[in-house]
Amino acid sequence: MKQGANPADLQPAINRLSALIALGDGDVESLRATSNQVFALSAGQELIKLSQVTSRSAIVLKGWLARVRQGRQGKRQILDIYVPGDIITPTPRVDPYVAGAIVALQDVALCLTPASPGDTLRDAFQLCRQMDEGRLLRQIYRLGRMTASERMYDWMIEIRDRLRIAGLAADNEFKLPVTQDLVADILGLTAVHTNRTLKDLRLSGKLTWRMGKVRIAAE
Amino acid sequence: MKQGANPADLQPAINRLSALIALGDGDVESLRATSNQVFALSAGQELIKLSQVTSRSAIVLKGWLARVRQGRQGKRQILDIYVPGDIITPTPRVDPYVAGAIVALQDVALCLTPASPGDTLRDAFQLCRQMDEGRLLRQIYRLGRMTASERMYDWMIEIRDRLRIAGLAADNEFKLPVTQDLVADILGLTAVHTNRTLKDLRLSGKLTWRMGKVRIAAE
C-alpha cells in the first residue's frame, strides 16, 4: 500500500472496459479517483489480504499476476493469468487452496475498484467476471485436447488479443515478461518441453520469442 | 416443458443447499413451489433456450448433464458435469462456443429456481456459483498436472463427494450412469486409454466400476 499512482497506468483498464461497454465520463472519473491509492506487490508476493480486507475488486495497473494451484510433489499449475488492465475479483469465503493463490510475477501495482460504481461500471465488472470464466474454460480445453505446440500457440494468441484490447500490444508483437518455466506451468508442460516446443514453432515460422518479445506470424 | 414433478426429486438439491447454508421452512417451500413445473430434456438434447428465455437458474432434478466444448477435428472436452441436486446458472450474453454447450447425458428433468428467492436462498445460489468455479479450477489442475490414473481417481472422488452431499451415494459406492467414452472426454484422454487406466486401478485395488456402479476402496 504505497503512493505513486501514475494516471496513465489506468489506461489499459479503461481500454479494456470500453471494449465491453460504453463508459460515461462519470465512470472514468470514478475509476481515476480510486487509482490514486495504489497497492504495490513485489515479485513473488501473494495477494491475499485484499480479499480479507475488502470485497472490492482490484484493477491491475502494472505487472503480471498468476492464479496458481500448488500440488504436493512440487507440481504447480497456473490456472489463470492477469495482465495490466485486468480486474481481479477475489473469490470470497473459499478455501484458498481451492480458489488458488494469486501471486505477483513481477513488481505489481494495483488499485481498488470504486466502492459505489455506477450501473454501467457494475455491468462492466460483471462482464469481466464472465470473461474470467471464459478463460478458465479455454484453459480446460487447451490442457485437455491440445498438443504442446497447439497449447503454446493458442495461449500466445489469447495473450496477444488481451494485450491488444488493453492497448498494450502492436498487431502481432508484444512484450512477454515471464520465464519459460512459468509458461510451462501455464501450459501443463515441463520447462524442457516448453523450450523444445518454442523451437518447433520458431522453425515452422509460426512465432518467435526473443529478448522478451513475442512476434506471431500472420494467421 | 412437461408435467410430472415428483416432490422427492427435489431432495438432492435441498440436501446440497442445506450443506452450504441453513435453509428456513420458507426457503424449502419456495423451492417446492417451483418444482411443480418440470422441464424435461431427452438424452443428447441441449439446454439453450433456458438461458435465452429467463435469467433464472435451473435445478437438476433427475439425470446428468455436461458442459462441453467441441473443437474442430471432432475433439471434444467436457468442462464440467452436473448431477441431480446441482444448480445450473447459465452464463448470459456470451458466445455459446465460449461458454460451452450444456447437453443432457440421459433423460433429464429440471426446474427453475424461484423468481424471488429470499436472502438465504440467494446466498446459497451464490455459494453454488463459487463451487462451480472451484470445480473448473480443479479440472484445470487435473488436466495440467495429473497422470491418467490420478485424473481418474481424483475425478471419481469428486463425483463421490458431490453425490454423497446430495444424498445419492453410499459411503464409497455410487451409480455412474455414463459411458467410458464420456469419461474420456472429461479426463482429456482417449476412450482406449480410459479403459486401460480403469483396468490399472482395478488391478491395484483402488476402485472398481462394473454394471454402472463404482466402488472406491478405503482411502
Add this chain to the structure above:
DNA sequence: CGTCGTCTTGAAAGGTTTCAAACGGCGTGG
C-alpha cells in the same frame, strides 16, 4: 571472475495415442 538463474540440447525412459481386431450385451427383424 565466479555464481546463479535461465535457456538449450541430447539420449533414454515413460506415458498416451492410434490403428486394428475381437468380444459381449441387447434390441430388432426375419
Add this chain to the structure above:
DNA sequence: CCACGCCGTTTGAAACCTTTCAAGACGACG
C-alpha cells in the same frame, strides 16, 4: 427363437509425444 447389427468394452502392437536426467552455454550481477 435365432440371427443380425449396433454400441460399448476390452486387448495388442506400434507409433508418437512428453518427461526425465544430464550436461553445457549464455547472460546478468555481485
